[in-house]
Amino acid sequence: MADTHIVEIPVDEEHHRKLSSALATITASAIQNHPLMEISGSPGHLLLLKLWQREEDLFGRRIALRESRLDSIKREIFQLCCFFVIFHGLFFNILFASSEDGHICGKWWVPSTVSVWTSLVYVLLVQVKLCRYWKVRKQVQRERNDNRALTRCIQELRMKGGSFDLSKEPHIGKRMKSSSVEIKWKPLTWWSQYLVTVALACFSALAIPVCKLMLCGF
Secondary structure (H helix, E strand, O other): OOOOOOOOOOOOHHHHHHHHHHHHHHHHHHHHOOHHHHHHHOHHHHHHHHHHHHHHHHHHHHHHHHHHHHHHHHHHHHHHHHHHHHHHHHHHHHHHHHOOOHHHHHHOHHHHHHHHHHHHHHHHHHHHHHHHHHHHHHHHHHHHHHHHHHHHHHHHHHHHHHHOOOOOOOOOOOOOOOOOOOOOOHHHHHHHHOHHHHHHHHHHHOHHHHHHHHHHOO
């Protein structure tokens, strides 16, 4: 078995001091040349960074509030649809119980009118809620695009530091290009957005023949 020899390289105090001094110089130079240090040394860049960060925080709060509003509107639409179904369930049960009286057939239009007008009220309420929902949704999408544009500018400012152009502004308010394919045909877009209203309206239109059939027989 061969003997293992360990060679120790002596390091005197002066060499250690020079090495530490060189490392400190390199570290200080790197910190000084860091973009954030350049920003902190430039009042204009520092002020712009603070303003954009404050605006980014406001965007986040507004988006959170509008998303909460969207959830609230969806719950309201769901409740209206539930009330619509419950009303017609009770209404048709009453009609079925009254269908045994043959003399009521001549007044079949009375319950039909009540059902139609009540259904129209629910349909209008749902339509108003849906219009509000899609309006708020568009606002959320627009503010998300603005927030993304602002975030990109903040990241660019942090990366470039003092070399960042102070005259540059984020494209807030401008429509951002999307890589996804958008539906351009307006009738199809409207149908997809207000499908709930269409379904309720169709069900309401069926109330007239259903009431007559239940009271007058087949």
